[in-house]
């Protein structure tokens with residue numbers, strides 16, 4: 001009787017361990033399917049996170065130090081979590097414009113080297129929310145080179161990587177391959193929220209520099225939750241299955257086509273090569289974009305925010321953003 005129970009308990013334990021290990025294999029296998037064969041070691045270079053929001057937030061806590069007057073680079077406009085994470089870490093946010101002049105991506109390479117030496121973390125989003133702008137391989141390579149030169153962490157949010165119209169957008173890991181294959185200074189974030197339209201599942205991952213993955217894992221296990229085993233089981237299957245992701249993309253195409261035909265939304269949905277998620281049709285989202293100079297072709301989530309909007313919100317609270325940080329790109 002006791003022997004049987006013990007046996008069952010051991011089997012259950014093994015099953016659980018396999019389940020949580022299987023999700024790491026599935027995430028790595030998905031990356032490998034994107035021409036990244038053998039690039040990431042699922043044991044050291046990947047961390048399952050309960051959503052990229054949480055991973056991106058904890059990345060600021062794991063990669064900055066308020067004692068060293070660190071600065072964090074944030075695209076303007078941006079997904080609001082980059083700023084809230086920076087504020088929570090107690091370090092200086094530096095908003096860098098992502099408008100038509102810079103191809104709707106922030107050009108960190110043009111920043112003052114003295115500032116770059118103080119940067120401990122740079123957030124970057126491709127395809128971007130809210131603009132839907134894709135960084136090309138050269139831009140990603142330049143960004144990684146810059147991070148290595150000034151020794152900061154670059155956190156590349158690629159959670160919209162699977163929502164595209166023609167070719168899949170290049171990713172930062174591909175850029176790292178082109179630079180020789182090392183993962184130094186790099187953290188890349190992916191999610192099932194957009195790929196599988198499963199935001200409620202809370203399943204994503206960070207991949208990259210083993211040292212930085214370890215620091216993120218320590219921070220997340222100290223202040224956050226892991227990915228529960230049932231979610232690991234469901235998530236592993238979604239990372240391994242492409243049909244539903246293809247069907248999801250087709251569904252986006254249909255919705256984009258409908259949006260083109262509706263006068264109220266056509267002006268803000270002029271068919272970018274990749275899109276961020278949904279909900280950009282609200283008057284607020286449109287106002288935000290026009291006040292930031294974001295291109296009208298964007299499709300975005302309800303959450304993107306620009307520095308001016310942040311400042312307006314901050315003015316109603318006790319936290320103030322210095323004017324020099326919000327007036328322009330530098």
Ligand SMILES: Cc1ncc(COP(=O)(O)O)c(C=O)c1O
Pocket residue numbers: 050051052053054079125128129157159190191192193199203204276277301303
């Ligand atoms: C740019 C961007 N990054 C990250 C996230 C977070 O996604 P999740 O935490 O569901 O993976 C979102 C959600 O809307 C987003 O728009």
